[in-house]
Amino acid sequence: MRALTRLLRAKAATTRLLNVGLQAEHGLSLNDYEALYLLSQAEGRRLKRVELSRRLLLTPSGVTRLLEGLEAAGFVERTVCPSDLRVAYAQLTEAGAEKLAVASCGHVGSIRELFETHFTDEELDELSELLGRLPGVALGDDSCPAA
Amino acid sequence: MRALTRLLRAKAATTRLLNVGLQAEHGLSLNDYEALYLLSQAEGRRLKRVELSRRLLLTPSGVTRLLEGLEAAGFVERTVCPSDLRVAYAQLTEAGAEKLAVASCGHVGSIRELFETHFTDEELDELSELLGRLPGVALGDDSCPAA
DNA sequence: GAGGATAGATTGACAACGCAAGTATTGCCA
DNA sequence: TGGCAATACTTGCGTTGTCAATCTATCCTC
Numbered sequence: 578m579r580a581l582t583r584l585l586r587a588k589a590a591t592t593r594l595l596n597v598g599l600q601a602e603h604g605l606s607l608n609d610y611e612a613l614y615l616l617s618q619a620e621g622r623r624l625k626r627v628e629l630s631r632r633l634l635l636t637p638s639g640v641t642r643l644l645e646g647l648e649a650a651g652f653v654e655r656t657v658c659p660s661d662l663r664v665a666y667a668q669l670t671e672a673g674a675e676k677l678a679v680a681s682c683g684h685v686g687s688i689r690e691l692f693e694t695h696f697t698d699e700e701l702d703e704l705s706e707l708l709g710r711l712p713g714v715a716l717g718d719d720s721c722p723a724a
Numbered sequence: 725m726r727a728l729t730r731l732l733r734a735k736a737a738t739t740r741l742l743n744v745g746l747q748a749e750h751g752l753s754l755n756d757y758e759a760l761y762l763l764s765q766a767e768g769r770r771l772k773r774v775e776l777s778r779r780l781l782l783t784p785s786g787v788t789r790l791l792e793g794l795e796a797a798g799f800v801e802r803t804v805c806p807s808d809l810r811v812a813y814a815q816l817t818e819a820g821a822e823k824l825a826v827a828s829c830g831h832v833g834s835i836r837e838l839f840e841t842h843f844t845d846e847e848l849d850e851l852s853e854l855l856g857r858l859p860g861v862a863l864g865d866d867s868c869p870a871a
Numbered sequence: 872g873a874g875g876a877t878a879g880a881t882t883g884a885c886a887a888c889g890c891a892a893g894t895a896t897t898g899c900c901a
Numbered sequence: 902t903g904g905c906a907a908t909a910c911t912t913g914c915g916t917t918g919t920c921a922a923t924c925t926a927t928c929c930t931c
Binding site: 579580581582583584585586587588589590591592594595607611633634635688691692695696700701703704705707708709710711712713714 | 726727728729730731732733734735736737738739741742754758780781782835838839842843847848850851852854855856857858859860861
Binding site: 753808810 | 916917920927
């Protein structure tokens with residue numbers, strides 16, 4: 578119960594902090610960044626929208642809205658799947674990859690700063706292990722190259 | 725970094741789960757509930773709006789919007805502070821207290837179910853201790869009577 | 872005490888996201 | 902092969918919460 582309220586507040590606090598940084602420096606939301614990152618790690622730099630929805634824990638409509646912005650900015654393109662005309666891939670563009678690279682510098686810096694001043698490495702592992710047990714959290718796991 | 729993405733997803737997953745339950749059964753959002761709860765624990769069952777904003781980690785305008793709904797439903801009233809005409813207290817009404825009591829039954833049940841199937845008591849303590857270190861998370865601490 | 876800085880609160884415009892409903896495509900099964 | 906369920910996605914609408922601007926009340930300083 579206390580754990581719950583802290584979980585809620587922890588999310589609110591951290592997203593606010595990181596969001597303003599990303600927004601101010603690169604005009605990206607935290608979800609924008611996550612989406613670009615997931616795409617960059619994916620095979621062929623593309624992902625089905627359903628897959629993004631699962632990984633980002635957004636509803637399909639949320640993904641559509643998110644990608645609208647990213648497409649308008651030229652960071653992703655929609656491509657179709659020849660074998661199944663229902664699916665629309667989100668394909669990372671060269672511009673998107675560059676944007677991600679640039680934004681990563683400052684962003685992972687902020688994250689490290691935020692977390693490493695409060696936790697040791699072991700505690701971070703502990704924390705993510707615990708959070709990973711909640712239903713749906715540890716889905717498309719991300720092998721985390723940059724940090 | 726993995727910790728961060730899991731934190732974000734953990735919040736998204738849990739709020740969605742708990743929100744739909746609360747919403748369906750009692751027409752309250754999670755923040756509505758938290759606000760009622762904080763008021764019920766406060767001295768005289770009232771709190772300054774600024775205080776609510778700190779505790780719920782909402783902006784002041786967020787608090788105003790939240791209380792709009794609660795006032796319309798008759799669960800809180802606004803009262804003024806005689807010594808400082810700027811502050812407007814949010815005062816829990818009798819109806820609000822009853823609503824909270826009724827909603828608590830099912831709600832803390834859901835929470836326990838969600839958390840206790842995945843964690844032991846020690847792990848919950850560990851988790852909330854860790855989360856509490858993030859800036860701003862462990863503010864108005866809540867001495868947690870019900871669970 | 873007058874004047875400016877500051878704190879508490881509200882309002883309007885806006886972005887993000889969920890839900891429900893709708894469309895299009897595919898797979899299943901008789 | 903025809904029909905029906907399921908899947909992938911989009912769109913309209915409502916809710917929630919933020920930000921920037923504003924108003925009032927209080928405090929602080931001269």
